[in-house]
Amino acid sequence: MPIITQVNDDMKAAMKAQEAAKLSTIRMLKTALKNKEIDLMRALTDDEALAVIRTQIKQLRDSAESFTAAGRTDLADPVAGEIATLEAYLPSQLSDAALDAKVREALSGAGLTSKADTGRAMGVAMKAVAGLADGARVKKAVESALA
Missing domain, CATH: 1.10.10 (Arc Repressor Mutant, subunit A)
Incomplete structure (x- = not known):
């Protein structure tokens, strides 16, 4: 299944399950994917979608590190949940x-x-x-x- 289709299906499931945090993260991802499509003026391939997801994860990790360094674990914890949600779309990592x-x-x-x-x-x-x-x-x- 193409990644964009999977994101759309997961968004519908999060809406039905009323998972606000997951839904917010998926909407953020969907926006980033749509912006990349607009930049390229064509539909994204799975590899391009994965690159967008990796970029989002990297940005979130940087934010989490900044929050942790500032002693704001109350802000770092939700970001860790967002990272986990996005990592579900990535292929499994090598050992x-x-x-x-x-x-x-x-x-x-x-x-x-x-x-x-x-x-x-x-x-x-x-x-x-x-x-x-x-x-x-x-x-x-x-x-x-x-x-």
Whole structure:
């Protein structure tokens, strides 16, 4: 099922179940998806929709970190719920062992072995995992592979 269809179905379900927090998060996502469609002047593909979802999650994580740093856990807790709602739309993440294996395979295939190659190694590794792992986790795997 296309992601946009799934978002619409989940929005209807949240309305019927009267889940205000989930509904608000889904509406925010739907707005972001619609804005991206308007920018591109065409319907979004699933990969583009996933990119929008990842962007939303990243923004929410930044907000949660800011709230926590300021000691405002009353504001950080609802944001954590929004992140959980959005993460349900993402494909499952690779385990640490699988991520390390994929990164090492990609780096050896590209012939990258020294720490001086970290920038190029990150590009190769991010293409190899293609959205199946968070950038911070990929960075750690690249650093350990080049160590």
